[in-house]
Amino acid sequence: xxxxxxxxxxGGGVPQWNCACRQCDAARSGVLEKRTQCSVTISVDRSxxxxxxxxxxxRSQLMHAGWHPHFRTRRTPIQAVLLSDADLDHTLGLFLxxxxxxxxxxxxxxxxxxxxxxxLRLSEVLNRYxxxxxxxxxxxxxxxxxxxxxxxxxxxxxxxxxxxxxxYRKSDHHQxxxxxxxxxxxxxxxxxxxxxxxxxxxxxxxxxxxxxxxxLFDGTFWSDDDFERxxxxxxxxxxxxxxxxxILSGSLKTLAAQPARHKVYLHINNxxxxxxxxxxxxxxxxxxxxxxxxxxxxxxx
Numbered sequence: 001x002x003x004x005x006x007x008x009x010x011g012g013g014v015p016q017w018n019c020a021c022r023q024c025d026a027a028r029s030g031v032l033e034k035r036t037q038c039s040v041t042i043s044v045d046r047s048x049x050x051x052x053x054x055x056x057x058x059r060s061q062l063m064h065a066g067w068h069p070h071f072r073t074r075r076t077p078i079q080a081v082l083l084s085d086a087d088l089d090h091t092l093g094l095f096l097x098x099x100x101x102x103x104x105x106x107x108x109x110x111x112x113x114x115x116x117x118x119x120l121r122l123s124e125v126l127n128r129y130x131x132x133x134x135x136x137x138x139x140x141x142x143x144x145x146x147x148x149x150x151x152x153x154x155x156x157x158x159x160x161x162x163x164x165x166x167x168y169r170k171s172d173h174h175q176x177x178x179x180x181x182x183x184x185x186x187x188x189x190x191x192x193x194x195x196x197x198x199x200x201x202x203x204x205x206x207x208x209x210x211x212x213x214x215x216l217f218d219g220t221f222w223s224d225d226d227f228e229r230x231x232x233x234x235x236x237x238x239x240x241x242x243x244x245x246x247i248l249s250g251s252l253k254t255l256a257a258q259p260a261r262h263k264v265y266l267h268i269n270n271x272x273x274x275x276x277x278x279x280x281x282x283x284x285x286x287x288x289x290x291x292x293x294x295x296x297x298x299x300x301x
Contacts, residue, residue, distance in 0.1 A: 001154070001185040001301040002043050003192055003214065006061035008293035009035035010220050010244075010269040011089035013057065021230035023275045032275055035295055036061055037089045038196055038267045040216060041078075044153035044185055048146055051081045052181060052194050054093030064296065076100050079146035082137065082156070083108040085178045085197050086115035086166045094122060094132075103131035105147050109160060110136070111177030119169040141184060155184045159208060163199045164243055182208055190301040192216070193260075196267040198245050201254055212260050213301050217251060219265025219292070220244035222272050222281055230271040240269075247274070248281075256288035262301075266293035 007013075014035040015024035026032040037055035055061070069075050076097070083090060083106060097104050104126060108116070113134055116122045126132040133147075137158035144156045163178035180195035193212040195205065209215055223246050227234055234240070245251050247265065255263055265285070268274065273281045274292050285292065 001183070001188070001190055001192065002046060003216075003299040003301065004041045004043075004065065005216075005266060005293045005295060005297040006039040006041060006065060007036035007055050007057055008266045008268060008295050008297070009037055010267045011037060011087070012270060013037050014268070014270045014275060016270045019232060019270055021227075021232040021271050023230060023272070024270050027270075027275075033294060035268065039093065040194060040196075040266070041065075042154065042183055042192065044187075047077060048079045048152055049077045050144060050152060050154060050156075050183070051078045053084055053090035053196065054081055054097065055089055056092040056096075058093030058096050061295070074099070074101050079105070079152055080135070080144060081106045082158075082181050083112050083116075084180060084195070085163065086112045086119070086169070087197070088166065088168070090196075091116055091120065091122070095125065098126055098129035100130040102147055103133045105133045105135055107135040107137045107158070109158065109177045109179055111165075112179070115166055115169045119166060137179070137181070141182075144183070153185065153187075155186055157182050159204050161195075161198065161200075161202050161205055163197060164239075180205060180208070182212065185301070188301070190214075192301065197243070198251070199243055200245055201251065206254070209255075209258050209260070212258070214262035214264075214299055215255065215258060215260045216264050216266050216293070217255055218244055218267050219247055219272065219274065220267050220269045221246045222274055223248045226269065226271040226273070229273065232271065252284075252288060252290075255290060262299050263290045264293050264297070264299070265290060268292065
């Protein structure tokens with residue numbers, strides 16, 4: 001199994017177009033590495049790929065990944081898209097897939113589908129172009145099939161976790177039914193857990209993490225004062241912190257304790273100090289056996 005991180009940043013990327021925090025300024029000047037918004041691809045044969053979340057930066061990500069269509073064709077190597085939530089930074093890239101010559105197969109829970117359909121009218125739009133097929137992901141391992149019905153060489157399952165719905169469809173009573181996914185290659189039994197949006201450490205998440213060979217985990221914030229330390233403020237700070245578990249006080253010790261060979265933080269906000277290669281936060285992660293995702297990072301299992 002090959003795992004390729006197309007984009008490693010949270011919504012807005014690094015630098016974010018309207019932000020002048022310490023990290024964004026450093027990225028603009030070339031001191032810090034630039035990052036696009038979070039998307040991950042997985043394959044067993046390097047020709048048919050499964051995409052986890054479709055970011056608004058998908059076009060440039062696919063170009064930089066070096067994926068080129070065969071001569072005189074207009075085909076895509078993306079056979080399926082798995083959505084972990086309905087947030088804009090994970091769904092807007094689906095509109096960029098309208099140029100496909102076959103329907104886009106998108107896997108998501110009923111709650112995520114409801115949010116995207118009501119808020120973004122995704123099916124209404126894509127059905128005027130390439131078409132869209134919704135797939136309900138299984139709760140226990142099943143073969144993940146390509147758009148043509150053939151097996152991808154992967155098994156997968158989705159596990160529901162708590163988390164607020166997208167802001168464009170937010171109400172006091174609506175919950176998005178966030179998902180994390182476990183993908184497994186039957187031939188090797190090696191597995192990947194990918195959870196880019198986590199609000200709290202729930203038992204089902206901890207159970208699956210203890211068995212995974214690789215974990216890609218929500219690294220949006222380092223602590224609850226990231227914005228202040230970065231020299232900027234946001235009226236959405238409190239809401240964002242309720243949506244994503246901070247690393248220092250939330251996930252660090254738990255993730256460090258997992259037996260997985262690969263443990264990686266991704267979906268990193270532009271205010272997060274782990275973006276600094278030589279900072280004390282990065283040193284603590286290094287000592288804990290945890291890496292920070294970068295665009296283009298590849299993991300082989």
